[in-house]
Amino acid sequence: MGHIDLDQLLAEMVSTEDLLIVQDLDGVCIPLVKDPLTRVLDPAYVWAAKSLEGSFSVLTNGEHGGHRGVNCVVERALGDPQLPAKQGLYLPGLAAGGVQLQNCYGEISHPGISDAEIAFLAALPSRMKTLLEQRLPALLPQITSDEIQTLAKMSVLDTELSPTILLNGLFSLSPDDVGIQQSLQIMLHELMNELMNSAISAGLPNSFFLHIAPNMGCDGQRERLKPAAPGDVGTTDIQFMLKGAVKEAGLVVLINKHIAKHKGRAPLGKDFDVRSAPKTHQGLLDLCRKHIPVDQMPLLMGVGDTVTSNPSPDGTGWLRGGSDRGFLTLLQNLGATYNRTNRVVLVDSSGGEVYRPSLADERLQGISDPEDPLHFDVLVPSGPSTYVAWFRSLAERRSGR
Incomplete structure (x- = not known):
């Protein structure tokens, strides 16, 4: 190659x-x-x-807009939050896997997305944080409750169309403990599947899927978790994404x-x-x-x-x-x-x-x-x-x- x-x-x-x-x-x-x-x-x-x-x-x-979007990265790079919109310096194309379209002036649209789907996604980051706070103490008993709250907040990416939980900060607490890393991955997968089930209960059975990164391909319906191994931490994050x-x-x-x-x-x-x-x-x-x-x-x-x-x-x-x-x-x-x-x-x-x-x-x-x-x-x-x-x-x- x-x-x-x-x-x-x-x-x-x-x-x-x-x-x-x-x-x-x-x-x-x-x-x-x-x-x-x-x-x-x-x-x-x-x-x-x-x-x-x-x-x-x-x-x-990733996403274009919001405080975690790449548009903010562009604005910081240029040192002027007004310049990109004036001169068309935002990065054009598709974000959130393809459901967020932007031109070079930062004008964003969401082709094919319903209001009900947007509303469901908007509520997810706070739910993700709460679920992490409930589950992390059993896996990280040495961490105080205040530290758990900080870690949970840091691990949740509150993006508009693809709210995500990252494990990178949690992995850094046990950089050489493959067993803990695998337990964190399993916990995260179970947590995100619980949220997927809640989408079904909310009348949105065909709206979302879980994007696992990195993954080990797809079993025909779902992406496979990549377990941590010596020298390779495997899956570091899971995104809650819109189907399509x-x-x-x-x-x-x-x-x-x-x-x-x-x-x-x-x-x-x-x-x-x-x-x-x-x-x-x-x-x-x-x-x-x-x-x-x-x-x-x-x-x-x-x-x-x-x-x-x-x-x-x-x-x-x-x-x-x-x-x-x-x-x-x-x-x-x-x-x-x-x-x-x-x-x-x-x-x-x-x-x-x-x-x-x-x-x-x-x-x-x-x-x-x-x-x-x-x-x-x-x-x-x-x-x-x-x-x-x-x-x-x-x-x-x-x-x-």
């Missing part, structure tokens, strides 16, 4: 006329940190993204919008969104083949950091997952279908405060496997800083064409 280097990728992307870069954020251009409120973004990256307007979109499971909010569907939405902007007509319809999209990888591929002509499909470059592969417990195969795997695989397959040299780029996010398998391991253990159908064209083992420098070079070269 890693068939070309960054210089060759740069030359290809500079010379491409109809280009769409679809990029994850955390771990790609923003180093991973235990507390997302402390995330830092290079201001030069923001200006480069603006220069690439029309050829660049984000696709993230999967990145591969988001990729197709972004392609549809790109074509509409550049060709004047949306081949999948102007109102196409992730919740009306096919639910399977093959369904999405078939939809594109049926409705998007070859001469309208742009060359695609996908950038992510979260891809996993681990041997199945019975030794018969591999459990493949990771929040970027789906959209990167679809992007690769669209390249084969449309005879485009689409490029898949994987950035090493292991250098941040959150443990991830490293690209320094040439076997890509924990990331890929010898039979993996997803192939990485470019590996960025030195992490977000190197990717950001490359991204800036691309913006400069394309603007100077």
